[in-house]
Amino acid sequence: MSSPASNPTPAESVQQQQGNAANEQQQAQGNFTPAAAGATASASLYVGELDPTVTEAMLFEMFNMIGPVASIRVCRDAVTRRSLGYAYVNFHNVVDGERALESLNYTLIKGKPCRIMWSQRDPALRKTGSGNIFIKNLDATIDNKALHDTFSAFGNILSCKVAMEDGSSKGYGFVHYETHEAAENAIKHVNGMLLNDKKVFVGHHIPKKERQSKIDEIKANFTNIYVKNLDTEVTDEEFHDMFAQYGAITSAVIQRDEDGKSKGFGFVNFEDHEAAKTAVEELHEKEVNGKALFVSRAQKKAEREDELKKQYEQAKLEKMSKYQGVNLYVKNIDDDIDDEKLRQEFSVYGAITSAKVMRDDKTGASKGFGFVCFSAPDEATKAVTEMNGRMIGSKPIYVALAQRKDVRRSQLEAQMAQRNQIRMQQAMPMPGAPGYMPGAPMFYAPPGGFMPQGQRPVFPQNGMVARPRWGRPQRGPRPPRGGGAPQAGGRPQPAGQNGPGRKFGNQQRPNAPNGAQAETPAGPQALTAAALAAAPPEMQKQMLGERLYPLIHQQQPEYAGKITGMLLEMQTSELLHLLEDNEALESKITEAVEVLEEHLDEAPEASEETKA
Secondary structure, three states, X not given: OOOOOOXXXXXXXXXXXHHXXXXXXXXXXXXXXXXXXXXXXXXXXXXXXXXOOOOHHXXXXXXXXXXXXXXXXXXXXXXXXXXXEEXXXXXXXXXXXHHHHHHHOOOEEOOEEOEEEEOXXXXXXXXXXXXXXXXEOOOOOOOHHHHHXXXXXXXXXXXXXXXXXXXXXXXXXXXXXXXXXXXXXXXXXXOXXXXXXXXXXXXXXXXXXXXHHHHHHHHHXXXXXXXXXXXXXXXXXXXXXXXXXXXXXXXXXXXXXXXXXXXXXXXXXXXXXXXXXXXXXXXXXXXXXXXXXXXXXXXXXXXXXXXXXXXXXXXXXXXXXXXXXXXXXXXXXXXXXXXXXXXXXXXXXXXXXXXEEEEOOOOOOEEEEEEEEEOOHHHHHHHHHHHOOOEEOOEEOXXXXXXXXXXXXXXXXXXXXXXXXXXXXXXXXXXXXXXXXXXXXXXXXXXXXXXXHHHOOOOOOOOOOOOOOOOOOOOOOOOOHHHOOOOOOOOOEEOOOOOOOEEOOOOOOOOOOOXXXXXXXOOOOOOOHXXXXXXXXXHHHHHHHHHHHHHHHHHOOOOHHHHHHXXXXXXHHHHHHHHHOHHHHHHHHHHHHHHHHHHHHHHHHHHHHHHO
16 A cells, blocks of 8 residues: 555655654654543543454453453443444553553454544544544555554544445545644645555545535535426427526536437536526426426435435335324235125224235235225224134134334344343343342453362353252153162262362362362362351352252252252251251152152042043
8 A cells, every 4th residue: 555655746755754754753652641632541442343242251361461451341232232343441551551552453353353542431522523534535455454554654543444334445434633733734645645546535524514514505506407307309409598598507418328319308507596596496397398397406316315215214104104003914814815805804893995915926826914904093993903813714813903014023123132131131140149240231350360260160051040840750760769879979978188068979189289289179169157148148049059959960860950949948057957968968858759759649640530
């Protein structure tokens, strides 16, 4: 890519441009501190252009290499919880933020280059146009990093972005400098230069409101008019004379094809706005050679498309409001029911303006649904109430108020989003559980870093004890009374003299070397009365259940869920005793199995008596 100083200007040589730019950059960087840039004193960075799957943990691994990270938050949609594609990274000090900005900007994260800038919390400062420039006619190969590299020679850049659509450049972009002087310097040196063999335009960014006011002013003072529905026999001279009577004309052209034949439309440009306005008022819909002319202000293609889109949306809204509450959707219709039969079935509830069964375009066969439109909303409401579920022919029909396709889709998406949110809330740590942070969906770095993998507490995925519903399980080989002999390694074994608690299965605590402390074993540690007392009441049963379930499962895998639920009805002190005394636990498991088997034995007899 050609640099902004690679093309000489009549006023300066290439060496002078490069020297001046370098000096200005050094001055800007030497005088710049994040605290002077507004909200950057908080050491908060904005990280944009993120893949939707990027999480706080991924960003933590990346930014924590620069320096200690205070917090990270990926911004998400309030309903769907999907990532909005940007995040905020907060460092403890400004120096680390500067280093992260310099070394990680445009780094690939999941194949996409991220865009980092200082977080600007003050909306007034964000929206100010000072130092903001606009660049257009950019080559398609110029991305955010290339644009940043090109314009960083003229001053400190706060934000730099190429406008993209479907992954491709739209040919323009924006650069926001810290100072107005840097923006002026960039415009002076780069405007009209070649970047990748394309001559670019660089100028001050004009806010959308100001641009719109200028467009409105141009519209109000138009001089160019568009004429269509013109007879093809009208000559250029006749066309010119037709409009010359209203004022001085600079040009009058009829559009023609390659053979010189008129296309039936043309353009007339007046010197004065009043003359153009009078011509539109006098000649619009005037009949010339048997055709009514269409005369209006000339519009650019984009403006016409925008206007047509607005007209279409307005017509759609009017149509929707017209049929709101009176149009019914009917499905599960018999194949032999036609429009007339559908009208007859619903006509008892009021005046029907239309009744139609939808059919296949090729075969003409019924699609099984249709629409009935009433003249009044109360008639339609009565029809929905009384006709929904009624048998017509051999089927019960379904009747409801008709909805547009996009409305139905949005409702379904909202329902799905609500279900997903409920699932996410169920999966989140409950109060008192490790990792729970009330009211702050933010990723905080733990003091001293993360725990090793083997030392992290393990909890069920949904935060609840895996407990099947009460009911008759599938009958397989029944275990012997008294619980039977546990499988090899299934009964809890003493942990030995190396420390408190118990180990399950055949796993043994590794012998620690001399003078070294043995590693903490992977898995739940012993539950004590003090640990329970420190937990909220709603968490105590869950914590006990998490310890009991694997012990019970080793002896009675078929009934583990039911037995766990039965034992959790006991007092907390008794449950702690069961965790400490293996014989007492076995006795309770045996009692629970006997109760369950008696219940299962009585269930078939009860059903036979009911039949009798």
